[in-house]
Amino acid sequence: xxxxxxxxxxxxxxxxxxxxxxxxxxxxxxxxxxxxxxxxxxxxxxxxxxxxxxxxxxxxxxxxxxxxxxxxxxxxxxxxxxxxxxxxxxxxxxxxxxxxxxxxxxxxxxxxxxxxxxxxxxxxxxxxxxxxxxxxxxxxxxxxxxxxxxxxxxxxxxxxxxxxxxxxxxxxxxxxxxxxxxxxxxxxxxxxxxxxxxxxxxxxxxxxxxxxxxxxxxxxxxxxxxxxxxxxxxxxxxxxxxxxxxxxxxxxxxxxxxxxxxxxxxxxxxxxxxxxxxxxxxxxxxxxxxxxxxxxxxxxxxxxxxxxxxxxxxxxxxxxx
Numbered sequence: 001x002x003x004x005x006x007x008x009x010x011x012x013x014x015x016x017x018x019x020x021x022x023x024x025x026x027x028x029x030x031x032x033x034x035x036x037x038x039x040x041x042x043x044x045x046x047x048x049x050x051x052x053x054x055x056x057x058x059x060x061x062x063x064x065x066x067x068x069x070x071x072x073x074x075x076x077x078x079x080x081x082x083x084x085x086x087x088x089x090x091x092x093x094x095x096x097x098x099x100x101x102x103x104x105x106x107x108x109x110x111x112x113x114x115x116x117x118x119x120x121x122x123x124x125x126x127x128x129x130x131x132x133x134x135x136x137x138x139x140x141x142x143x144x145x146x147x148x149x150x151x152x153x154x155x156x157x158x159x160x161x162x163x164x165x166x167x168x169x170x171x172x173x174x175x176x177x178x179x180x181x182x183x184x185x186x187x188x189x190x191x192x193x194x195x196x197x198x199x200x201x202x203x204x205x206x207x208x209x210x211x212x213x214x215x216x217x218x219x220x221x222x223x224x225x226x227x228x229x230x231x232x233x234x235x236x237x238x239x240x241x242x243x244x245x246x247x248x249x250x251x252x253x254x255x256x257x258x259x260x261x262x263x264x265x266x267x268x269x270x271x272x273x274x275x276x277x278x279x280x281x282x283x284x285x286x287x288x289x290x291x292x293x294x295x296x297x298x299x300x301x302x303x304x305x306x307x308x309x310x311x312x313x314x315x316x317x318x319x320x321x
Contacts, residue, residue, distance in 0.1 A: 001031045003295050004085040004094035005288070008037035008063045009101035010281050017100070018045040020288025024296075025054045027289065031296050034094055036060050036085040060084040066281070070104030074112065082106065086113040089274040096295035098266065100279030100288065107143050107269060107278075114274040117308055119317025122147065123271035124155045124225075125278060126162050127232055128264040133216025137163055141267060142229035149192040152176075152222055153200050154316055158270040158307050159220040160202050165301045166268075166294065167219075175208035175218030177227060183207065189224065197222070201314055265290030268298065270307060275299055 003024075007017040014037055021033045032054045035042050039059035046055065060081040064073040074083055082102065086109035088094035097114070099106040103125070111123050127141035139159045144151060156174050163172035176197055178186035183194050185207060197204045208217055213231065223231070246252040265287055266279035275298040279291045298304075311317050 001096075001296060001299050002034055002088075002094045003031060003096045003098060003292055003299075004034045004036055004058070004088045005292065006037070006082040006085045006097070006099040006101075007035040007042055008060070008081040009099050010279065010283050011101070012282070012284060013101070014038070014041055014045055016283065016285045017288055018042060019049075019285035020283075021055055021292065022046075022049045022052065023285060023289040024292035025052055028293065028296050031292075032056065033292065034058050034085075034088060036088070037063070037081040058084065058088065064102055064105045066102055068102075068105075070102065070108045074105060074108045080105075082109055083113060086110065086276075089276070090114050095299045096275035096277065098277045098279065098288070098291045098295050100266070100283040100291070101281040103142070103278055106276060110269045110272040110274075110276045114272050114276065116272055117304070117311070117317070119311065120154060120271040122151045122154075123269055124151075124158060125267050126159050126270055127228070127267040128167075129213075129221075129232070129235070131214050131216035135167060135264075136213075136216065136219050136221060137167065138213075138221040138223070138228050138231065139270070140223065140225035140228050141232055142225045143269065145224060145226040145229075147189065147224040149189065149196050150316075152189070152193045152224070153196045154271070154311060156197055156200060156202055156204075156220065156222045157310050157314065157316060159222065161303065161307045161310055162268060162270060163219050165303060165306060166297055169219045171203045172219035173217075174202045174204045174220045174222060175206065175212070176204075177213075177221055177223040177231075178207040178209060180209055181207050193222070200316075262287035262290065265292075265294045268294070268303075273304060275303060 062080040126139040266277040269276040
């Protein structure tokens with residue numbers, strides 16, 4: 001198994017990316033890690049940790065900055081680290097891509113360089129989120145802000161596969177985010193999606209609203225990318241406020257640990273022909289190592305094949321079903 005890492009992405013590149021790759025290589029038997037980026041800088045960083053036969057450097061001369069429009073940058077910078085890493089997956093030289101920082105660039109590379117699964121019009125980001133009962137996943141988390149019911153049903157199937165085979169949740173409960181539990185509640189998109197999810201062969205438990213999200217009422221939350229990204233950003237801001245109000249430093253650390261994004265590693269970009277894990281721009285070595293771990297599990301579990309098969313079995317790879 002070979003995992004390509006864009007070693008020039010995020011706020012702390014390449015130091016934390018290299019450190020995280022070293023930690024992952026020590027923890028994952030049989031996995032090889034390809035660090036993509038400025039070869040001289042990466043070899044200098046690696047020199048601090050000694051020689052590892054399972055970590056390789058693949059030179060790329062360009063970097064896509066956070067302020068660059070993703071589609072144009074991917075098109076114009078063919079030797080950018082994230083583009084080169086994606087091309088390694090497309091060619092079969094790597095089994096997965098891990099990228100932190102520029103989510104937009106990761107989405108474009110995933111959709112345009114690695115390529116979408118035939119019949120998938122919109123890839124989706126499935127973001128992990130803590131709940132009272134453990135961990136859930138929300139999708140879409142911002143990849144596709146304008147969706148139709150067909151997109152949301154595809155997201156639900158992909159999210160259920162991820163929750164079951166990567167997060168280890170048997171028969172994951174799927175909920176459609178709305179303004180109330182009744183089937184009649186919601187906007188036109190939600191009301192059009194509800195009956196389709198009922199007939200999608202999933203463990204669909206119906207609509208859920210905001211108060212249910214962190215109670216652990218469901219394992220997979222379905223919504224469009226505008227709503228999903230807003231939920232995550234509001235939750236992040238609220239978490240910071242709550243932590244600031246906890247006077248006991250020991251209790252504050254315990255609460256913070258349960259909300260620490262580095263524990264989850266990253267969010268998968270689903271609906272493409274390869275494994276792609278997208279990490280937070282502030283990812284430290286721990287987050288990078290965990291993102292690589294998640295990528296390795298996704299490869300081992302043949303996540304892309306499972307998603308393709310499950311969508312095909314339900315006739316959901318035919319546009320307009």
